[in-house]
Amino acid sequence: MTYPFNPPHRVLMGPGPSDAHPRVLKAMSSPLIGHLDPEFVRMMDEVKSMVQQTLLTKNNLTFVVSAPGSAGMETCLVNLLEPGDECIICVNGVFGGRMVDIAERCGAKVHRIDTDWGKVTEVSQIKKVLDVCPKPKLVAIVHAETSTGAMQPLQEISDLVHNAGSLLVVDAVTSYTGAPLKVDEWGIDAIYSGSQKCLSAPPGLSPVSFSEAAVKVLDNRKTKVQSWFLDLTMVKNYWAGAKRAYHHTGPVSAIFALHEALNIVLEEGLEERWARHEVVHNYLKMKLEALGFKFVVDEQHRLPNLNAVYLPEGVDEATLRTRLLNDYNIEVGGGLGVFAGKIWRIGIMGESCTKNHVNMLVGALEEML
Amino acid sequence: MTYPFNPPHRVLMGPGPSDAHPRVLKAMSSPLIGHLDPEFVRMMDEVKSMVQQTLLTKNNLTFVVSAPGSAGMETCLVNLLEPGDECIICVNGVFGGRMVDIAERCGAKVHRIDTDWGKVTEVSQIKKVLDVCPKPKLVAIVHAETSTGAMQPLQEISDLVHNAGSLLVVDAVTSYTGAPLKVDEWGIDAIYSGSQKCLSAPPGLSPVSFSEAAVKVLDNRKTKVQSWFLDLTMVKNYWAGAKRAYHHTGPVSAIFALHEALNIVLEEGLEERWARHEVVHNYLKMKLEALGFKFVVDEQHRLPNLNAVYLPEGVDEATLRTRLLNDYNIEVGGGLGVFAGKIWRIGIMGESCTKNHVNMLVGALEEML
Known part of the structure; x- marks a missing residue:
């Protein structure tokens, strides 16, 4: 039937998803090309450059996860956490709670900071937990909590986290290109977003960027990343390696669409x-x-x-x-x-x-x- | 820039990917609708029905992973394996090897059967390993080894596996809709494929189906599935639940394309x-x-x-x-x-x-x- x-x-x-621009829809209807085609590889370089430009970062490990924002969240956490690691996660809505769930599946010990939904996490709350857990592997926080509409100030928290020698992991699914977000200036070490919010591309992709400090943590892992599909020690050879090593088949049409959506963002400014x-x-x-x-x-x-x-x-x-x-x-x-x-x-x-x-x-x- | x-x-x-039909490209260029829109939910039911028809299965847990075939592979293994489980995996090319890698990341003890690339696994090889490991949780095998072009006969192996009280997990990424594949008749318990091969939809989605026996194993897990994104105890409420519970944002345009590609398969027969x-x-x-x-x-x-x-x-x-x-x-x-x-x-x-x-x-x- x-x-x-x-x-x-x-x-x-x-x-x-938000409405997509007709140019984005048109890009997606282009006939396919191979995911290892030299023209596609060149276009991936352009996507990387445009994600860097829109995140205001020079991070070399800047790429796009071949799955929606939640998989971007999982990518950041499974690559940075190992069993037994301690971390602090701020929860003021659904997505902070989701980070706790994922971090626990990584075998991490999570110090959870709960704040009323609709409010933001205060610097003092994080200070207090750092007294108990002075050097967590990372502190994770949601910049734009899609379940409540709250936007979290990050700069003061970033200083605090780095003074503790920890990494700052940020969920920017809903703020990316729709509100000020400055990855390098704010010292964000790992960030993920989604294609279907302010970028106005179809859902299904998650732009991600790792700072040098985050890459160092990745390179010094003692255990294998628990997800094969999201393992950046391999994925980075596809997105950032000298030779594009085959990892998985990239979602060609979705990346056509993202490429055009990024062009539109940069044309607007x-x-x-x-x-x-x-x-x-x-x-x-x-x-x-x-x-x-x-x-x-x-x-x-x-x-x-x-x-x-x-x-x-x-x-x-x-x-x-x-x-x-x-x-x-x-x-x-x-x-x-x-x-x-x-x-x-x-x-x-x-x-x-x-x-x-x-x-x-x-x-x-x-x-x- | x-x-x-x-x-x-x-x-x-x-x-x-293979060439996409113009109808598939056109479907993908339709303006987006919400991933919880009643019209989208109805369309997901149609996709499920068409995947069932093309896999020749009545399995209720038949759905589409929002990521490429490799994520479908990981979905099958992380949901069925728990730390300490024993399994048998047949390797005669890249994709059998990938299954071993994923199963080991699940903490499973893998009995690996290696066969020369380009050959298929013989029933006698599996029998021999069953002597050492008489009741593995599952036996995983590649139906169509994309790295070598070999097609694996499955029926005799299926009988052997079920007599041992184990589940049969099959990679059908490259055979699905391009070569005979009969999920229920052959007794396949968990199967995954990809959208970009004989279906001729863009890469990025993985049709998956679980038998009742596989669902029972899932329901009786002692530990949480290690991947949040691929956790079928939650995903199944989005694809097969009475109420479509939000899990992650479905890749709307890609599913438009898959829906049209499935229509084309069924129109041809x-x-x-x-x-x-x-x-x-x-x-x-x-x-x-x-x-x-x-x-x-x-x-x-x-x-x-x-x-x-x-x-x-x-x-x-x-x-x-x-x-x-x-x-x-x-x-x-x-x-x-x-x-x-x-x-x-x-x-x-x-x-x-x-x-x-x-x-x-x-x-x-x-x-x-």
């Missing part, structure tokens, strides 16, 4: 793109507050591109969200974990970050409420 | 597709032998879709392969491992399996040799 499929035409304003997300966020904020929505996160720690909001009193979020999808073809996200059924997550990321998107959403809400 | 990219127009006759690969293989064989190429694998164990051949005497494979790519835009594969520099691997898979493809290749070779 076969199944014709014609996807509906949605407006994507959830936590990702990184700072201009950050500024656009800020401007459209303020426009959305004004409109939503006028309708009775309330932001979950305090103003100074709000992610501009992923807006977590409580609905106006008496409104059932699931019913309204379904109507928005069915009647207006607009997708927004519901809450996860402790916020399930309680909030919306409205994404204005990449191509979905325009005043037109906000006006479509607000117009629909005005009619329905 | 930005980089315009216009991929060359290649004819793909290597070990994968599975047996008709197997027969087409056989017919074109025989045509290629006749032409190649006339040019002085010699097959690596004995006739009765040859994969029809991946042809490993020694070049005519005195021909430098790398030089000829580069000319074929540069002057004719035709890609064939070189050798891996012990066969590096010694053989070619000529793929006639899916959309690349036509007499026109063979004629393009042979015409170019006639001119160059």
Whole structure:
């Protein structure tokens, strides 16, 4: 039995994927070439250069994991942690919790710092745990918590972590190219992101970058990385080696799309793109507050591109969200974990970050409420 | 710095990716929808049904790993093996060796059966190891060894494995939809494949299926699966659960492409597709032998879709392969491992399996040799 499929035409304003630029969709529809073709290899070099430019890093080990953001998270942790290692992980939402789960699967001893969802981790909380565990292998923290809309300040924490002789691991899935993120300046040692958020490429890839200090830890491992697929001691020969050694078959079409998405980011300009997300966020904020929505996160720690909001009193979020999808073809996200059924997550990321998107959403809400 | 990219127009006759059908490329260029959109969820059900139909299985736990075939391999092994488990792995090429590597990273004790590259594993070899290790957790074997072009008979081995009370794990990356493969009839307990071979979808996804016996082993694990990303105790709630629980963001565009590729397979008919690969293989064989190429694998164990051949005497494979790519835009594969520099691997898979493809290749070779 076969199944014709014609996807509906949605407006994507959830936590990702965001709308893709027609140029990105077109790039993906190019006929395939081999994953070891000299032209493809050259193009991988360009992707690497553009990821470096957009992360503001010179890290040589900058590459793209052939799987979604969660696999990027796992890549960072399985390559840096060995059984028995101690680490500190800050949890203020789903994704911090996921890092704890992965680190424990690596056999690491995790010191977990819990903060209320929607808040950010304070420097003092990390200081306190460093008293108990003075030299953890790494401290991991989420820059942009997609489940709560909180954006974590990193610079002071980075100093603290490096003074302790540890590595700083950062989740930037939702902030990358949509909010200020400066890998070298902020001293981030390992960072992962996703293709389907502010980059506006399809989901399925995870840009990752390791500092020299992180590479040194990788090179000095005593045990094999527990995942073959994510083992950077091998993957790096495919992305950063002198000879492109075959490791696995690279996802050719997805990388075509990512390449074009990165071009679009750099044509716009990184700072201009950050500024656009800020401007459209303020426009959305004004409109939503006028309708009775309330932001979950305090103003100074709000992610501009992923807006977590409580609905106006008496409104059932699931019913309204379904109507928005069915009647207006607009997708927004519901809450996860402790916020399930309680909030919306409205994404204005990449191509979905325009005043037109906000006006479509607000117009629909005005009619329905 | 930005980089315009216009991929060359290649004819793909290597070990994968193969040429994609224009309908598949078009499906991939559809605007994105959310990975939890009801329409996407419905489409995932269709993908599951079509993977079941093409694997000839009723297995409920049939799904697609959001990463390439090697991640499918890792999925099967990390979910079924726990530290201390004994297993038997048959090695007659690169991919059997990769399974050993992964199983050892799981902490399993591996009994390795080595056979010359290009040959298949004999039932008697497995019997002998079962004398030493009478009840391994699983026996893993490669149905279609992409590095050598050998196709492994499975039915007798399956009986032997099940009589020992073990699970049969099979790599079908290169045979799936291009050669007879009957999961339920042959009693395969865990199988993985790839999207970019005979399915002719882009690389990046791995169809996987687990039998009820394999699911029971999964459900009775004493330890957590070491990979979070590939942990089927969670992934199965996304692909086979009553409620689609969020696990990771599914690669929407790649699944659009896979869905269309599966439609094309079923429109042609599975047996008709197997027969087409056989017919074109025989045509290629006749032409190649006339040019002085010699097959690596004995006739009765040859994969029809991946042809490993020694070049005519005195021909430098790398030089000829580069000319074929540069002057004719035709890609064939070189050798891996012990066969590096010694053989070619000529793929006639899916959309690349036509007499026109063979004629393009042979015409170019006639001119160059």
